[in-house]
Amino acid sequence: MTGEPIRLTQTVKGAGCAAKLAPGDLDRALCGLDLPVDDNLLVGLERADDAGVYRVSDDLALVQTLDFFPPMVDDPYAFGRIAAANALSDIYAMGGTPKTAMNIVAFPAKTMDISVLRAVIEGGLATMREAGVVLVGGHTIDDPELKYGLSVTGYVHPAKILTKKQLRTGDKLILTKPLGTGIVCTAIKAGLAGTEVTERVIGNMATLNRVTAEVMADFSLNACTDITGFGLLGHLAEMVVDSGHGMRIDSATLPHYPEALEWAAMGLIPAGAYNNKKFRGNFVTFVESVVQTRRDLCFDPQTSGGLLIAVAAGEADSLLFALKAGGVAAATIIGEVVAEPQEMILVA
Amino acid sequence: MTVEINCRGQACPAPVMQVRDILAVENPAAIAVLVDNEAASENVSRFLTHQGFQVSVEAMGNDFKVSGGRDAACEVMKDTELAALAGGVKKILVVIGTDRLGHGDDGLGAGLMLNFLKTLKEMGPDLWRLVMVNNGVKLAVQGAESLPVLQELAAVGVSILVCGTCLNHFHLLDRKEVGEITNMLDIVTGMQVADSVINI
Numbered sequence: 001m002t003g004e005p006i007r008l009t010q011t012v013k014g015a016g017c018a019a020k021l022a023p024g025d026l027d028r029a030l031c032g033l034d035l036p037v038d039d040n041l042l043v044g045l046e047r048a049d050d051a052g053v054y055r056v057s058d059d060l061a062l063v064q065t066l067d068f069f070p071p072m073v074d075d076p077y078a079f080g081r082i083a084a085a086n087a088l089s090d091i092y093a094m095g096g097t098p099k100t101a102m103n104i105v106a107f108p109a110k111t112m113d114i115s116v117l118r119a120v121i122e123g124g125l126a127t128m129r130e131a132g133v134v135l136v137g138g139h140t141i142d143d144p145e146l147k148y149g150l151s152v153t154g155y156v157h158p159a160k161i162l163t164k165k166q167l168r169t170g171d172k173l174i175l176t177k178p179l180g181t182g183i184v185c186t187a188i189k190a191g192l193a194g195t196e197v198t199e200r201v202i203g204n205m206a207t208l209n210r211v212t213a214e215v216m217a218d219f220s221l222n223a224c225t226d227i228t229g230f231g232l233l234g235h236l237a238e239m240v241v242d243s244g245h246g247m248r249i250d251s252a253t254l255p256h257y258p259e260a261l262e263w264a265a266m267g268l269i270p271a272g273a274y275n276n277k278k279f280r281g282n283f284v285t286f287v288e289s290v291v292q293t294r295r296d297l298c299f300d301p302q303t304s305g306g307l308l309i310a311v312a313a314g315e316a317d318s319l320l321f322a323l324k325a326g327g328v329a330a331a332t333i334i335g336e337v338v339a340e341p342q343e344m345i346l347v348a
Numbered sequence: 349m350t351v352e353i354n355c356r357g358q359a360c361p362a363p364v365m366q367v368r369d370i371l372a373v374e375n376p377a378a379i380a381v382l383v384d385n386e387a388a389s390e391n392v393s394r395f396l397t398h399q400g401f402q403v404s405v406e407a408m409g410n411d412f413k414v415s416g417g418r419d420a421a422c423e424v425m426k427d428t429e430l431a432a433l434a435g436g437v438k439k440i441l442v443v444i445g446t447d448r449l450g451h452g453d454d455g456l457g458a459g460l461m462l463n464f465l466k467t468l469k470e471m472g473p474d475l476w477r478l479v480m481v482n483n484g485v486k487l488a489v490q491g492a493e494s495l496p497v498l499q500e501l502a503a504v505g506v507s508i509l510v511c512g513t514c515l516n517h518f519h520l521l522d523r524k525e526v527g528e529i530t531n532m533l534d535i536v537t538g539m540q541v542a543d544s545v546i547n548i
Contacts, residue, residue, distance in 0.1 A: 013359045190361040252505055253528070258541075267364045267394035271387035317521060317529055321512040324531040332528065 008071035009189040020229035022275040050090040061158045065090035068104045068149020072185040080123020081206035086304035087150035092213035093226040096156035103138030106147040166222035167245045171337040172316035177306025180260025182270040205304040227305035231276040237283040246344045249335035264296040272301035287348040350378040363388045378417040439476035441542035444484035465497045477507040485514045489523040498526045
């Protein structure tokens, strides 16, 4: 390539998981649909979980998921890595092991050099290789804006599925990656983020949740999800709905990019954060002393975010120690499951 | 004179960046920004507030008019100044690698350590983080005389990190009562980020 390196974020309107359709709109489109019934469908659309699970036999179930989005970083190879890590994450969040994947690509062939597409796919392949996943095919359409992602299939033992439900009072909540990728990527798009923070956020977004999944498999957990486009509180709200439990989050403990707080104060907040707040704000009570920028962090849409694990209080410190020993440096206990008030998240 | 700009049809962060450029070039005392979505309206309001403007928002059909004014036109802050401002207080990190202060008499050292921890709060908001390593982790476990003092510090927002490898070594993992388990990367990153590091 000659001249200036391409800046992918300048070619698209949305960015990463912040480009998700507003959750309220999606709910309106999906509610009341006549869905097929099958006894072997263990986790389906009506559960709104991270991935679908279909039982093949008593000891084997398929886990399927799909994720794709427009670029949130400028470098094509990095974008490919991040998109793949993000798509694979849903399988890990279900307690599964990803095995095969197919590329989903929208590419503006008229305005972008084909070498960009190659770099994106190479990035995706690098991450798939790291995950032990084989690419089995794909589909590419010509489209005004670049988009990339994967459809992933994995497997899980039917007794070891981790859904968003089955919370227990007293469970500690562990988050494994720093919050603020939506805000940091908005600053990247605005040209305000320096190289160091850009590389840091790319590194975290491109990191698979594989180690976390492998470590947590040795613990007796019931509930897990991955934190992506709906933001921390959006995904926590999905966990507490109909669970008979509530949560208490300590905002001072939230792992985050320090720069994100400053940029949030400047108004560099992705539109998705406002959508998330509007859709899930009624599940959340903030203690008055929680400053605005911390609240923003809680609704910020995450691209390839960490896993959120609910673990029995007695095992929380051992799990945290094992995660950190495995290199999951950001892992932090951010709160706990409480009996009352039900279906509410208190952020203190 | 009020500078008016039309940012309809623009997605975040474009409106904020356009306003920022105008403040940098024209430095107006009043500005009115037209946007067509709530997120842009909120973000532009925040940016103007951040730059010292009094802000009001008016809904106009599907659009929003964000108006800002300030008494004396002042310089737009440079990014480096913004960063310094966001820093605010100093960050002091204290590494505690022992459960006794000083060498010589162990009984005296234990008492001094307790007194040291009690007095640390005098640093006020500058005291950012305590890192407990080696014998230091014994200060953070069940039954330690220093436990209530550390819990008090944690309650006022001092971050307390306790070395996981050390707790494991002393078989104290399940007896830690205060602070977060940490690893060497956290410790080293903390040292890099801190304004000053004190070793005990």
